[in-house]
Amino acid sequence: MxxxxxxxxxxxxxxxxxxxxxxxxxxxxxxxxxxxxxxxxxxxxxxxxxxxxxxxxxxxxxxxxxxxxxxxxxxxxxxxxxxxxxxxxxxxxxxxxxxITDKKDAEELMIRSEKMSVAGQLAAGVAHEIRNPLTSIKGFLQLLQAGVNREDEYYKIMVDEIEKMETITSELLFISKPMTDHKDKENLREMIDDVVTLLIPQARLKNIEVLYNQQSDQVVTCDRSQIKQVFINLLKNAIEAMEEPGCITVNNYPENNQVYIDILDEGPGITDEVLNEMGEPFFTTKQNGTGLGLMITRQILERHEGSLEIMRNETHGSTFRVILPNL
CATH class of the missing domain: 3.30.450.20 (PAS domain)
Structure with missing residues (x-):
């Protein structure tokens, strides 16, 4: 070279x-x-x-x-x-x-090939995920046409199915939209504070306390809206994973030339089988989930030369660790 x-x-x-x-x-x-x-x-x-x-x-x-x-x-x-x-x-x-022009050209060719492969997987997944609620809606409409007198119950189910399709399409639009590269120096504490404040009402509905332990005031180079989306996705997952009242803890601290952000929940934890599948398109353990949230999260972190680690806690619950380059 x-x-x-x-x-x-x-x-x-x-x-x-x-x-x-x-x-x-x-x-x-x-x-x-x-x-x-x-x-x-x-x-x-x-x-x-x-x-x-x-x-x-x-x-x-x-x-x-x-x-x-x-x-x-x-x-x-x-x-x-x-x-x-x-x-x-x-x-x-x-x-x-x-x-490094040759290296970059080879990387871009590989990325284009991977995108084509992922696009094929997504197309098959979208067809399956949207066909299911459409079949359900069609069935309930046929029952209503036949004069079955349970309109309120059926209308609610159909609205839920339509909302699921809306979620899938909005997340797919996020994935397909070209990501901007408007990175700047951002205060990590401020971004996490914003996300915690945004999601505290949702946590309180389930009697969940969210604690943010800031060990140092880190500055990271990032696209602010994208990294906040990462924290929103992971904190929402933690809240939804907890079936009982409890606590979610967010820690951030420097480690060598990186900064770690750990989100610890007190949910039921993750099995080996689920751990191996997490992040795959449309794989989800949630009733109304799409499985695209973690895919989006990993995609954003890769654009920031970061990564995501998912671990089982020793007692109960899980830890989702975001790793970003430290200035």
Whole structure:
């Protein structure tokens, strides 16, 4: 994988570029020296670098940037960037850059193939999940046409079936909608506070207390609305899993270069069989569930270079752990 080294001064001007940059970018070194790093990248990438510049001064960062070469072609680069000082205390930034265009192209091809496979699975699942309530509604309408005198009961069942179809279609629209990449530095405590406040009324209806233990004030780079959707999905699942009054605990704490957010419930727990199936489209243990919530949650976290872990608690209940990169 081809690469080159660049040294930038505090004003962002290139003061040294290794010879191999000519092979990758196509420009002579003489033309690149003295240029500003912002001349090389897109407006979106400029914003991304500026959001991380304070952290680069103290901690080495890996940044993926789209750079246009001399032929006008965009190439993907992986940049290991760190701040260094000379003997006079003057700050510079050193960047080790690799051309990862081939790797990115291969990843995108794989993602497209996976999307086609998932689309096929979803289409089959949608047909099955919507056919069932439609069959039920058709049957009750036929009974009503035949003069069966139980209108109120049948109307309620039909409304429930229609609401289930609405839930399936709205969640499918969320999945199919292209996700934005409008990430910014966000206060994790504020996001979790918002979600807890939103769902406390639902928890109180079941005599469930929600406790949020904040061990540190973390800042994460994320799309605020998407990560809040993750917490909404998981906290709603925890509330719905608890059949008896009890407590749900939310903890967040740093771990190495990551931040953990644990949501612990006091529900009946999860069997090995269910644990292996969770996250599959349309698999659900809830009467009115669709099985798409966890799929959406994992999809969002993958877009944020995060992950979801699901564990059984030692005594009873389950823990859903969200892992996000820590700034």
């Amino acid at each position: 081809a690469g080159f080294i660049t040294l930038w001064n505090q004003d962002g001007e290139a003061v040294f570029i290794s010879k191999t940059a000519e092979d990758i970018l196509g420009y002579p070194i003489s033309e690149m020296l003295g240029t500003n790093w912002s001349d090389w990248v897109s407006a979106a990438d400029i914003s991304h670098v500026k959001n991380n510049i304070d952290y680069i001064q103290t901690i080495k960062q890996t940044i993926h940037l789209n750079v246009r070469n001399a032929s006008g072609k965009n190439i993907w680069t992986e940049n290991q960037v760190a701040g260094i000082e000379d003997t006079n205390g003057k700050l510079y930034y050193i960047s080790a850059t690799k051309d």
